[in-house]
Amino acid sequence: MTGQDAASRGWDETRPTAKLLLADGTLIEGEGLGAEGVAAGEICFNTAMTGYEEILTDPSYAGQIITFTFPHIGNVGVNDDDVETVNIAASSGVRGAVFAADVTEPSNWRATRDLDQWLKAKGIVAITGVDTRALTALVRENGAQNAVIGHAPDGEIDEAALKSELAQFAGLEGQDLVPLVAATQRYGWDEGGWAWPGLDVPGAYGRRPEGSPKRVVAIDYGLKRNILRMLTEAGCEVTVLPPTATAEEVLALDPDGVFLSNGPGDPAATGVYAVPMIQGVLEKKVPTFGICLGHQMLALAVGATTAKMHQGHHGANHPVKDMITGKVEITSMNHGFAVDRATLPDNARETHVSLFDGSNCGLELTDRPAFSVQHHPEASPGPQDSHYLFHRFVEMMGAR
Numbered sequence: 190m191t192g193q194d195a196a197s198r199g200w201d202e203t204r205p206t207a208k209l210l211l212a213d214g215t216l217i218e219g220e221g222l223g224a225e226g227v228a229a230g231e232i233c234f235n236t237a238m239t240g241y242e243e244i245l246t247d248p249s250y251a252g253q254i255i256t257f258t259f260p261h262i263g264n265v266g267v268n269d270d271d272v273e274t275v276n277i278a279a280s281s282g283v284r285g286a287v288f289a290a291d292v293t294e295p296s297n298w299r300a301t302r303d304l305d306q307w308l309k310a311k312g313i314v315a316i317t318g319v320d321t322r323a324l325t326a327l328v329r330e331n332g333a334q335n336a337v338i339g340h341a342p343d344g345e346i347d348e349a350a351l352k353s354e355l356a357q358f359a360g361l362e363g364q365d366l367v368p369l370v371a372a373t374q375r376y377g378w379d380e381g382g383w384a385w386p387g388l389d390v391p392g393a394y395g396r397r398p399e400g401s402p403k404r405v406v407a408i409d410y411g412l413k414r415n416i417l418r419m420l421t422e423a424g425c426e427v428t429v430l431p432p433t434a435t436a437e438e439v440l441a442l443d444p445d446g447v448f449l450s451n452g453p454g455d456p457a458a459t460g461v462y463a464v465p466m467i468q469g470v471l472e473k474k475v476p477t478f479g480i481c482l483g484h485q486m487l488a489l490a491v492g493a494t495t496a497k498m499h500q501g502h503h504g505a506n507h508p509v510k511d512m513i514t515g516k517v518e519i520t521s522m523n524h525g526f527a528v529d530r531a532t533l534p535d536n537a538r539e540t541h542v543s544l545f546d547g548s549n550c551g552l553e554l555t556d557r558p559a560f561s562v563q564h565h566p567e568a569s570p571g572p573q574d575s576h577y578l579f580h581r582f583v584e585m586m587g588a589r
């Protein structure tokens with residue numbers, strides 16, 4: 190193999206250059222990639238066959254180590270266009286990555302860097318040569334657990350250091366990880382690309398909608414870039430506010446609608462400050478749409494609760510049934526917590542259900558113009574079946 194071949198770099202091929210240690214004591218050896226050092230996080234597996242760059246840059250993954258079940262990761266390199274963090278220079282907070290096959294030299298006209306260099310630059314510690322099928326079966330059977338990866342090119346990996354890093358990692362439950370990845374200042378997204386304060390970020394992805402756009406305030410809990418593109422393409426002019434924005438600050442912008450973004454960590458912890466804002470917005474009957482963490486925030490705001498799932502949903506082929514139309518959509522998923530449907534109040538009706546495990550995937554309020562979904566209609570990566578939800582939001586604002 191080229192690129193990450195140990196011998197070509199003068200390393201001792203007989204020694205593992207990376208180790209993955211799980212909280213249950215499972216120790217897996219492999220070849221190191223990306224950043225050197227030790228990093229702990231909650232381990233999950235993602236079953237998508239494409240879109241590794243979007244996955245690794247999705248801020249909802251902050252605090253996690255991602256096992257890719259698709260064996261060939263890195264073959265098409267990385268580029269600036271497929272980044273999902275809004276600020277392409279920012280970190281998504283992903284702690285580590287686990288791959289099966291060696292990463293080859295990139296072979297794609299869009300590639301500007303190879304995955305190894307990029308992981309190094311992002312500070313993501315990774316391991317290859319892992320039996321990801323066995324690891325996935327373990328996580329699926331025993332549930333999500335904490336893990337740690339150590340990477341040292343000379344093979345000197347101190348297992349005591351791995352254990353101590355693992356012991357210090359608090360896990361995801363009870364953790365508000367939104368401040369790690371969310372915007373700290375208001376910014377606008379429009380035709381020229383980004384108005385990120387103090388940063389000249391290239392890339393004119395946004396397009397100013399034709400006619401008179403709907404004015405949307407998007408609350409950034411760890412917003413994905415493609416959500417902004419989808420809102421804009423559906424006819425919205427988007428202003429992004431930090432996660433701690435109050436209802437007064439949101440309403441002062443007199444928005445046609447409020448969007449609640451995806452994001453990392455335990456929704457209950459973020460709900461502490463997000464819920465009062467959302468309740469203030471709902472009180473004024475401003476149309477509201479939430480995705481993933483935003484769905485969980487809307488549920489919490491109407492009095493429902495969320496719970497940690499066994500191993501979560503992370504992939505690009507999850508069937509979800511729309512309970513209103515009876516249609517099935519194939520969706521992109523990335524969540525480790527779920528809304529407990531038994532706790533939904535009378536004014537919240539369940540609109541979507543996972544056909545993998547029956548968990549709640551959507552709700553709408555019967556007395557307010559508000560709805561949300563657990564899956565990712567913006568995809569990136571994944572199927573586009575659920576794009577209609579962006580248009581539903583625009584229609585809801587139009588009907589106001």
Ligand SMILES: NC(=O)CC[C@H](N)C(=O)O
Pocket residue numbers: 249450451452453454455456480481482483523524525526527
């Ligand atoms: N993609 C997301 O918004 C994830 C939401 C939440 N952090 C969860 O794991 O359930």
